[in-house]
Amino acid sequence: MSIYARQSSPLAEILAKLLEYTSINSELKPSLRDGISTDEIVSKLKSFPFHIPVEVEELYEWHNGTAPEIGFFKGYSFLPLEDALIIREQWMRCNGDYIVYEPELLPLFEFEGEYYCVECNIEKQNKAPIWRVYHDSSKVYDSLTAMLLALVECYETGAYRPTLKFYDSEHSYIETIIDERKAGEIKLKHNPIRQGIFDYP
Numbered sequence: 001m002s003i004y005a006r007q008s009s010p011l012a013e014i015l016a017k018l019l020e021y022t023s024i025n026s027e028l029k030p031s032l033r034d035g036i037s038t039d040e041i042v043s044k045l046k047s048f049p050f051h052i053p054v055e056v057e058e059l060y061e062w063h064n065g066t067a068p069e070i071g072f073f074k075g076y077s078f079l080p081l082e083d084a085l086i087i088r089e090q091w092m093r094c095n096g097d098y099i100v101y102e103p104e105l106l107p108l109f110e111f112e113g114e115y116y117c118v119e120c121n122i123e124k125q126n127k128a129p130i131w132r133v134y135h136d137s138s139k140v141y142d143s144l145t146a147m148l149l150a151l152v153e154c155y156e157t158g159a160y161r162p163t164l165k166f167y168d169s170e171h172s173y174i175e176t177i178i179d180e181r182k183a184g185e186i187k188l189k190h191n192p193i194r195q196g197i198f199d200y201p
Contacts, residue, residue, distance in 0.1 A: 011058045014148045021155035031067035050120035053128040055144045074176045076109040142191045150190040159183040
């Protein structure tokens with residue numbers, strides 16, 4: 001499948017809606033890297049022992065990450081696939097007799113050492129849970145699609161209120177004011193896997 005065949009997919013439409021809110025930072029859209037084809041994805045994953053879900057393939061066909069340190073949403077950068085694989089390799093080297101990082105997790109988004117990762121599988125799946133990996137690991141979203149739908153609704157309803165800030169005269173970033181109760185309710189609605197409305201991630 002070509003990299004353009006997914007541009008009108010439901011996931012691409014959700015991502016476009018998300019960008020309507022987060023691209024108030026003028027540096028974001030130019031930082032998005034070109035999407036990659038299915039063949040390129042397969043090639044990059046040739047040493048990866050799991051299958052990524054179809055929705056994650058669609059994500060990377062849409063765009064292959066952002067430039068480093070450019071926030072895609074709420075400060076989190078969108079990792080290029082090759083960078084995600086390097087981070088996972090580093091995690092696997094940390095695992096010894098005790099498993100610190102689950103081997104089936106592939107990071108997608110990162111902010112200061114905190115990651116949102118997709119759970120991969122030995123069998124191909126359309127969707128899979130999203131984990132938060134920081135000091136510990138836990139499932140926080142039912143799927144990438146459910147996560148993105150929740151994020152878009154948070155912006156649409158004012159649970160997330162992005163404000164443009166400036167490092168200096170040339171570089172900007174987004175500071176997000178969060179109504180945690182409203183955001184928690186929205187995330188729980190889209191993601192039954194969550195344990196309660198005050199579940200922050």
